[in-house]
Amino acid sequence: MKEMIVRGLQQAYENMVHMIAEFLPRFVVMFIIMAVGWLVALLLKQLLRAVLHLTKLDRISEESGASQVLRKAALPTISELLSRAFFWVIWAAFTLVGISVLGIPVLHEQISRLFQLLPQVFIAILILFVGVLVANFLSRAALLSAVNAGYRSPRLWSGLVRFVIWILAVTMALEQIGLAKETVIAAFSIFFGAAMLALAVAFGLGGRDLARQVLERRLGDDRKQENEKEEEPSPL
Amino acid sequence: MVGILAASERQSGVQETTVETSLAEETFLDDDFLRQLMSVGEVDLLVGIPSHNNAKTIGQTVVTIEESFQQNFVRDRVVIVNVDGGSRDGTSDVVLNTPSPRSQNPRGLTTLRTLHRITTRYANQPSPGAAFRAILTAADLLRAKACAIILPEITNFSAARVKSLLQPAYRENFDFVAPLYSRPKHDGLLARNVLYPMGRAVFGQRIREFNSGELGFSGRLASHCLNLDVWHEESVRTSPEAWMAVTAISSGFRSCQSFLGPKVHSASSSGSDIVTAVREAVGTLFWCLESQQSFWTGRTGSEPVPTFGPEHELTLEPVRVNRKRIFDLFLSGAAGLSDVLRSILTPETQAEIQRIATEDDRKFRYGNDLWVRTLYEFAASYHHATIDRDHLIQALVPLYRGRIYSFLQEHHDSSAEDIEAHSENLCLEFERQKPYLVERWSAK
Numbered sequence: 001m002k003e004m005i006v007r008g009l010q011q012a013y014e015n016m017v018h019m020i021a022e023f024l025p026r027f028v029v030m031f032i033i034m035a036v037g038w039l040v041a042l043l044l045k046q047l048l049r050a051v052l053h054l055t056k057l058d059r060i061s062e063e064s065g066a067s068q069v070l071r072k073a074a075l076p077t078i079s080e081l082l083s084r085a086f087f088w089v090i091w092a093a094f095t096l097v098g099i100s101v102l103g104i105p106v107l108h109e110q111i112s113r114l115f116q117l118l119p120q121v122f123i124a125i126l127i128l129f130v131g132v133l134v135a136n137f138l139s140r141a142a143l144l145s146a147v148n149a150g151y152r153s154p155r156l157w158s159g160l161v162r163f164v165i166w167i168l169a170v171t172m173a174l175e176q177i178g179l180a181k182e183t184v185i186a187a188f189s190i191f192f193g194a195a196m197l198a199l200a201v202a203f204g205l206g207g208r209d210l211a212r213q214v215l216e217r218r219l220g221d222d223r224k225q226e227n228e229k230e231e232e233p234s235p236l
Numbered sequence: 237m238v239g240i241l242a243a244s245e246r247q248s249g250v251q252e253t254t255v256e257t258s259l260a261e262e263t264f265l266d267d268d269f270l271r272q273l274m275s276v277g278e279v280d281l282l283v284g285i286p287s288h289n290n291a292k293t294i295g296q297t298v299v300t301i302e303e304s305f306q307q308n309f310v311r312d313r314v315v316i317v318n319v320d321g322g323s324r325d326g327t328s329d330v331v332l333n334t335p336s337p338r339s340q341n342p343r344g345l346t347t348l349r350t351l352h353r354i355t356t357r358y359a360n361q362p363s364p365g366a367a368f369r370a371i372l373t374a375a376d377l378l379r380a381k382a383c384a385i386i387l388p389e390i391t392n393f394s395a396a397r398v399k400s401l402l403q404p405a406y407r408e409n410f411d412f413v414a415p416l417y418s419r420p421k422h423d424g425l426l427a428r429n430v431l432y433p434m435g436r437a438v439f440g441q442r443i444r445e446f447n448s449g450e451l452g453f454s455g456r457l458a459s460h461c462l463n464l465d466v467w468h469e470e471s472v473r474t475s476p477e478a479w480m481a482v483t484a485i486s487s488g489f490r491s492c493q494s495f496l497g498p499k500v501h502s503a504s505s506s507g508s509d510i511v512t513a514v515r516e517a518v519g520t521l522f523w524c525l526e527s528q529q530s531f532w533t534g535r536t537g538s539e540p541v542p543t544f545g546p547e548h549e550l551t552l553e554p555v556r557v558n559r560k561r562i563f564d565l566f567l568s569g570a571a572g573l574s575d576v577l578r579s580i581l582t583p584e585t586q587a588e589i590q591r592i593a594t595e596d597d598r599k600f601r602y603g604n605d606l607w608v609r610t611l612y613e614f615a616a617s618y619h620h621a622t623i624d625r626d627h628l629i630q631a632l633v634p635l636y637r638g639r640i641y642s643f644l645q646e647h648h649d650s651s652a653e654d655i656e657a658h659s660e661n662l663c664l665e666f667e668r669q670k671p672y673l674v675e676r677w678s679a680k
Contacts, residue, residue, distance in 0.1 A: 062621065062622060140576060140623070140627055141627065143572065143573065144576070144630040147565075147568060148630060150561070150564070150565050154572045155572060234423050234425075
């Protein structure tokens with residue numbers, strides 16, 4: 001009996017030593033891969049930062065107003081942000097490769113799924129960035145046009161433009177990573193359709209006079225145009 | 237740029253073909269236009285008329301220009317070049333088919349030369365820059381000594397007006413002839429409050445009308461401008477006249493001003509819409525600051541330029557203005573654009589603008605000091621591209637409205653002399669604060 005217990009313990013010990021002997025090198029390899037990945041990611045981050053600096057992305061971001069949004073959110077410049085995102089994506093890729101070396105079957109399956117998702121995540125992030133740039137540019141253009149034309153509630157128009165483009169960008173980004181694809185598209189369609197219907201109804205019921213004015217202006221009631229011009233002295 | 241054959245050389249058909257091929261290769265003009273130019277040969281004077289659906293008025297414009305040729309330039313070789321931007325009302329036919337006037341000069345002489353008219357379609361859509369370039373190219377090919385641009389919308393002008401634009405370049409050896417006008421006192425406020433004082437302070441020459449569609453220039457200046465690689469620039473495409481004025485100053489050409497009489501606004505001109513006018517005129521001025529910075533940053537003060545005829549005249553005829561609307565647009569702009577203005581102006585200037593926006597409309601004043609500071613900070617932000625440049629210029633519109641409201645309040649009953657004195661003070665303020673512009677311009 002005693003002998004059996006000792007043998008069992010001995011067997012368990014040998015198994016454990018065997019497992020450790022088998023696992024430890026893999027663990028070391030994983031760390032080496034992660035360390036190398038960290039260095040490679042750092043290098044690529046610096047390279048991307050230099051390339052983005054050459055393309056003057058920060059200036060474009062500044063001009064479009066996206067930098068302002070980033071500053072408000074206490075985020076760095078857009079080139080810095082992209083460089084950092086790139087660093088993390090690369091390092092995450094190396095880390096996943098490292099983890100897969102451990103040879104745990106369940107992890108292996110999950111990792112291969114994550115690998116397939118990584119490029120899509122990066123593209124989704126890019127879509128969001130471009131969405132922020134476009135939304136800021138167009139909302140500011142709408143704000144300036146509305147202010148200079150003397151429309152009421154110019155910020156509302158500007159905010160509406162920004163909101164619609166953000167929604168569009170978020171929808172596209174979520175679709176890119178395949179997250180609840182049908183739900184997102186259906187939600188967007190319902191939201192967009194409802195917004196347009198609301199606008200149409202509001203304009204039709206509440207803005208008949210405005211619609212008439214706009215149509216008269218567009219269809220060339222010259223006398224009215226002349227009267228409007230006389231409201232401000234000729235600048236040149 | 238290739239020159240055109242002299243009349244004597246054109247007897248040989250072989251030579252003509254060779255030059256035609258060469259011209260066609262080196263210019264953007266179409267073959268038919270080149271043939272017309274070659275049939276004219278070299279000229280002394282060229283008057284360009286950019287047109288777009290001006291069939292109703294352009295006939296009278298052509299007649300008046302030819303009257304001027306017959307009365308003032310009897311012995312000189314002359315041509316009228318109509319460049320059309322896709323008219324559908326037969327404008328070009330009117331140019332070619334309107335009968336020439338039969339007038340004599342004061343000494344009873346009739347013209348000794350053929351009065352040439354040529355016409356071309358440079359594009360299917362009007363573009364001031366493309367039209368201007370076509371006229372300059374024609375002037376260069378024809379080796380014109382002096383040129384003028386006359387707008388076809390303006391009908392009630394005299395033959396003397398054409399002479400006033402051509403004579404200084406042709407007889408007095410000037411290269412750029414800016415027009416001077418008689419205006420109602422509340423007319424041309426963008427020119428009076430921005431373009432003239434700022435252009436004068438920055439570029440150092442007192443040219444009042446930087447941005448007029450009518451102007452005169454020498455063949456030398458035309459060739460110089462033609463060879464500059466700027467024709468793709470938006471500012472040159474929209475306001476080529478202002479760009480030419482600045483180019484003339486910065487390249488050391490001789491500039492002068494010539495009085496033309498009353499300023500006439502055409503119904504179709506963009507000058508009647510404040511937003512478009514500010515975007516085009518101020519956009520071009522700022523772009524010129526950017527492109528000529530090596531010229532102006534070290535300069536101080538300003539010099540008068542020779543003037544033919546009376547100095548700028550102001551008339552006191554009333555202009556219908558809706559002041560309340562102008563002030564309301566300023567207030568809504570100052571409030572609505574506060575975030576945008578924050579990225580353009582310094583906190584002090586923005587705070588000052590917000591402060592005056594709270595004042596009672598009867599006491600409201602947008603003073604010279606603040607106005608100059610505002611414009612210089614806008615110019616510096618344009619240089620640093622703190623936001624999209626077109627957006628930046630549009631953000632100036634409400635502030636400009638505030639300034640003109642202040643001007644209209646202040647000068648409701650002022651005499652022409654008072655307004656002139658006020659303009660001079662504004663010019664001096666721009667010159668006094670120029671170091672501030674340079675400082676902000678150079679700031680990292």
